[in-house]
Amino acid sequence: MSEFKYVYGPIPSRRLGSSLGISPIPKKACNYACVYCQLGITNLMTNTRQLFYPVEEILSECEAVFDLKTPLDVVTIVGEGEPALYLGLGALITGLKKITDKPIAVITNGALLSEPSLREELMNADIVLPSLDGHDEASFKKINRPHKALNYETVLRGLIDFAHEYRNKLWLEIMIVKGMNDSDEAIEAFKSLLTKIPHDKLYLNSPVRPPAKQGIGEADHKRMELIAQELGGIAIDYLSESAFHSDNKDDFEAILTLIRRHPMNQHELKAFLAGRQNANFTEIIAKLEECQSVEAIDYKGYRTYRLK
Template identity: 35%
Template sequence: MYKYLFGPVPSRRLGISLGLDLVAPKTCNMNCVFCECGVTQELTTERKSYIDVEEAKKEIKDILKTVKPDCITFSGDGEPTLSSDLGEMINWIKDNTDVNVVVITNSGLLHDKKVRDEIKRADIVIPTLNSAIELTMKKINRPKASISLKEIEEGIKALGEEFTGKIYLETFIIEGINDSEEELNALYSFLKDVKYTKLQLNRLDRPGTEKWVQPASFERLDFIKKYLEEKGLHDVEILGKFHIAEQEKIEKNDELVENMKSKRVYSEEELNAIYK
């Protein structure tokens, strides 16, 4: 029985992504309005161990006998940097497998040097910055009160200076909230001095926590991409639909798929896009 693994997930940016969840369900330092995993039940910034590390390692060794993912992604329905086992698990995967490691984070704990040191061997880190204006960030992310925009920006900037892998910086666009010229100018003013590989514009793809959050139109995303590029930001891209060739589809492991579906809603179209 798999307790910590799920998927592989059809990821629009990572391909065939095997998910690894290191925290308790719905445990996070934010309660984002767009979260596809539902409302945060445990809002905390305390880092601790949530898993049996040896059992997680056994699960990975077992599944890699039959599944060859493009990457193992630390994600799930909580914030992975809340796990004090994160560094050990990343190091073990890098030392014992040939699979790329990805860490998806809301950036709330990146100001902590210990956290940045623990993820330094990852191949890709995907940090989020949804607004460079404090009031808007708090409206969208609804973080634990102790988390500030200043800390988030300090963490993202430090990651860019220290991390040797790829940084796919994500901005989740909600029309009418963080897509005005004031918002985009603030985002540019911060990011022009930040080192990153790509700036990825994301939109709601599955039902979010708050029903009023609707998918941004691709027309609006295209406007934002061009606006930021004209200001001077590089490698801005819009996340599109997941697609792999028919011959690259994989066999379905029912248990892992059920684990995946327990975390968020997946359409039949998404499942058919990755599984034979």
């Protein structure tokens, strides 16, 4: 089977279960360059929404994937950057609702929620998961390193407006980065901000996979627990529990397809291969190590692989 261009997985998501990913944007097109980004450096920094690919082309690929009847919990528009930059987002969500009865989720950095047209397009999604990592302009700039056209006040206003208008599930996420937004002062600021943003769940994440910038760390476990308690959120555990999946029959090709969007560490790779009755773990790892397009990173005692 040829590799799909837009659809990948399902991959295990700690928030969503078994998630079939749809990427409607080119690799690493984003309006942020977050210090913790697991996809590496933003190579297409843009703040302009564009119709990168025809909606029909993405939908027709999705239809082919749904026909395979692979078990999944949710269809997630996420991609390899910021999916709200895709101008066809609303049409894509509407089209997906016609061809699947699975919930449609959108993971977004929330940077463009100040645009009423985008807020309108998202109304049809079942779950929207926006981020808010900065508690003020300075921390926003330091953590998210946004496009120069973006400022904290406008981004925050957009998120507040969206949270008041949206009728389905809104799951907010804060990435806690050690020394940047984990101080007592930051927690107090978040506490006050959260009272203005109606949300169904709050997830507190930490940079567990190799980040874009060296030296970026996660807050220690106790601190995360305390922050979660203070903000009424859920701290996301480190390792995924469910399994990665690919419909690509070639094990090595399947891994390349997955790590293009979602880095995998050696334990996840082992479990993935075992699930496909492939005992050649050592061989595959050696092939990955040699592959010019794969980057292997040692981080927190794990060897993690992602596509360059």
